[in-house]
Amino acid sequence: MAAQFATESGDNPLWEFALTFYARPGVPQTLLNLQNDAGMDVLLLLTALWLGKQQCLLPDSLAEAGDYFRWREQVILPIRQARSHLNAEPLRSQQAVLRKQLLQSELQAEQEAIRLIFTWLQQQTLTEQADCSAVNLTLLQNITMADNGSVTAQKKEARGPLLQQLLLLAK
Numbered sequence: 098m099a100a101q102f103a104t105e106s107g108d109n110p111l112w113e114f115a116l117t118f119y120a121r122p123g124v125p126q127t128l129l130n131l132q133n134d135a136g137m138d139v140l141l142l143l144t145a146l147w148l149g150k151q152q153c154l155l156p157d158s159l160a161e162a163g164d165y166f167r168w169r170e171q172v173i174l175p176i177r178q179a180r181s182h183l184n185a186e187p188l189r190s191q192q193a194v195l196r197k198q199l200l201q202s203e204l205q206a207e208q209e210a211i212r213l214i215f216t217w218l219q220q221q222t223l224t225e226q227a228d229c230s231a232v233n234l235t236l237l238q239n240i241t242m243a244d245n246g247s248v249t250a251q252k253k254e255a256r257g258p259l260l261q262q263l264l265l266l267a268k
Contacts, residue, residue, distance in 0.1 A: 111215045112208060114147040115140075124266050131259045136252040137238070138169070140207060144214050145237045146267050149230025153223040159240055165213040173210060176203045230267055234260050 119125055131137040145155050160166075180199040183192055226232065238256055 109212055109215050111144060111147050111218070112211045114150065115143045115211060118143065118146065118267070121266060124263075127259060127262050127266060131256070131263065134252065135255040135259050136249075137256065140165075140169075140210050140214065141237055142234070142263065143211075144218075145233035146230050146263070148218075148223070149228075149233045149267075152225050152227050152229060154226050154229055155233040155236045156218075156221045156223060157236075158221065159237075162214060162217040165210055165217060168206070168210050168213055173203065173206045176206055231264055234264065 119128070128139045128142060131142060132139050141159070148155055176199055180196060180203060183196040183199065186192070188196060238260060
């Protein structure tokens with residue numbers, strides 16, 4: 098399976114997909130809405146869509162991608178929380194510089210997270226299935242609902258329409 102995702106230059110095709118897809122009109126806001134309003138993980142959403150484009154199902158064993166989940170909890174979320182705190186306050190010039198640095202750090206941390214996901218995927222036996230982006234998003238939604246008891250009913254309710262919007266943007 099590792100050969101399926103290998104590239105000659107050693108680049109990470111999942112990261113390249115994430116950058117390209119995120120640059121599409123409407124995608125950033127939809128993903129941020131899924132993150133902020135529906136409690137979903139943007140990097141896993143991007144992974145689910147990328148696997149769908151590869152005609153591969155999201156592995157059922159996603160919860161075993163421990164390196165990714167530890168990195169997310171210990172690095173990405175604290176950086177994001179600090180940056181979000183600065184978003185909520187009127188900023189002095191030094192704070193604006195810090196916010197910009199935190200944003201850059203968050204992006205670098207997310208790139209490392211996608212590398213961790215990609216490395217984990219290379220070690221998995223993936224099931225091929227044509228046109229499975231919607232299936233992958235449903236699997237991810239179900240996994241997220243089962244694993245995250247802190248998500249409110251309102252956030253769960255917001256997921257369906259936002260995921261449909263994301264699927265339309267992915268076509």
